Amino acid sequence: MSAASGLEATSATEAPALEVLEPGPLALVEDLGRPGFAHLGVAPSGALDRGALAFANRLVGKPADAAGLELLGGGFRARFTASRWFAVTGAWGAVRLDGRRIAPDAAAHADAGSILELGTPERGLRWYLAVRGGLDEQPVLGSRSTDTLAGLGPRPVAAGRVLRFGAEPEASVPAFDGAGAPPPDGPVTLALRPGPRAEWFTDASRQALFDATWRCSPAADRVGVRLDGVPIERRVDGELPSEGTVPGSIQVPPSGLPVILLADRPVTGGYPVIAVVAEASLDAVAQLRPGQPVRFRHA
Structure with missing residues (x-):
């Protein structure tokens, strides 16, 4: 466990999860959406930057449509209750694990008790956080996405929310397959x-x-x-x-x-x-x- 967290080690019986300490301006659980329900008045929702979520999932060995977090702006802080591989993609800026800056667009490993922090993006607006195993939220109409207009899916993530991880896949974390390009800061x-x-x-x-x-x-x-x-x-x-x-x-x-x-x-x-x-x-x-x-x- 990192001393930077200032937290006691997680007990062995605690379920693997991400405890959100500060959500930032808006933190949402999103996958690739729930298409096919327009006739019921339901929009597809899902990650706005679909490529960024799919890339984050690929980095940790998950299918492209696994649920992750869409994080608007900076200020997100969370604690891992168990060791887990994760990846942050989308926006570009300071990503820190236990106070040390780590590279975005790459798989990284967090120990139990580690603290993840996302700074204000230097480019782009939305971060995407994928964890190995995905987020085990209750699906609605086949999707774990939050629809902010209709109020469908998981509620927006608030401080103190504990997001449980799904089962880890049997396949190993894939080899690094190249960094994504940061969002442009010009036209x-x-x-x-x-x-x-x-x-x-x-x-x-x-x-x-x-x-x-x-x-x-x-x-x-x-x-x-x-x-x-x-x-x-x-x-x-x-x-x-x-x-x-x-x-x-x-x-x-x-x-x-x-x-x-x-x-x-x-x-x-x-x-x-x-x-x-x-x-x-x-x-x-x-x-x-x-x-x-x-x-x-x-x-």
């Missing part, structure tokens, strides 16, 4: 596909969507990200009946400022969708920081 370019209501907007506005440089607004969460810039003008006035949405749909509300809908979005919306962010670009949206420049290209 981010997202690929777009045509939206179902593009004709509701003027030709000039449709072109401006690609010509302009937008900025990620502070009005951003797991439901959607608003972009600041010159408002988009509509050609067709009036209301649009509610219709289905998919992850990455870019709705344009009356303000004219586009909103990229994400994993916890409503499954229907009443604003016209001018375009849709291609699936390959959605992970980058999860890591956008307030004020970060955003440009679009045709997919």
Whole structure:
């Protein structure tokens, strides 16, 4: 046990788990979501940066869809009650185990009583923590993901929460398979596909969507990200009946400022969708920081 933890050794009978000491701004249990329930009004939810969660799971020898933690910003602290391999991916910054800085995007081993701390990200916005064995939370509709809009799945993680680990896989921890690239700290370019209501907007506005440089607004969460810039003008006035949405749909509300809908979005919306962010670009949206420049290209 590390002396840095200032805690007594965990008893041998204590179940292997992660005791959350400080959750940071928002800590959620997420896997790759619960697709296939839109007809019931249930969004897929799941990790916003799906690639980062899958990578973290691969580093500790777990399937890509195993449940881990999605951690917004910095300030997360937790204690391992038993020795366990883990990995932190996604955002880029200071990751410390018992006070010593360790490399992100690599498997690391914690002893019983070890303290894990995540600093404020220097790049990106969301960390992903995977542990060997995954998190043994109760699934809802086949997923352990937290849906912040609908309130489905595990509740948001608070200080004092004890997250039990699942059984360790028989396979050994795989050899290090290369570091992931840190999220960019400059302009981010997202690929777009045509939206179902593009004709509701003027030709000039449709072109401006690609010509302009937008900025990620502070009005951003797991439901959607608003972009600041010159408002988009509509050609067709009036209301649009509610219709289905998919992850990455870019709705344009009356303000004219586009909103990229994400994993916890409503499954229907009443604003016209001018375009849709291609699936390959959605992970980058999860890591956008307030004020970060955003440009679009045709997919």
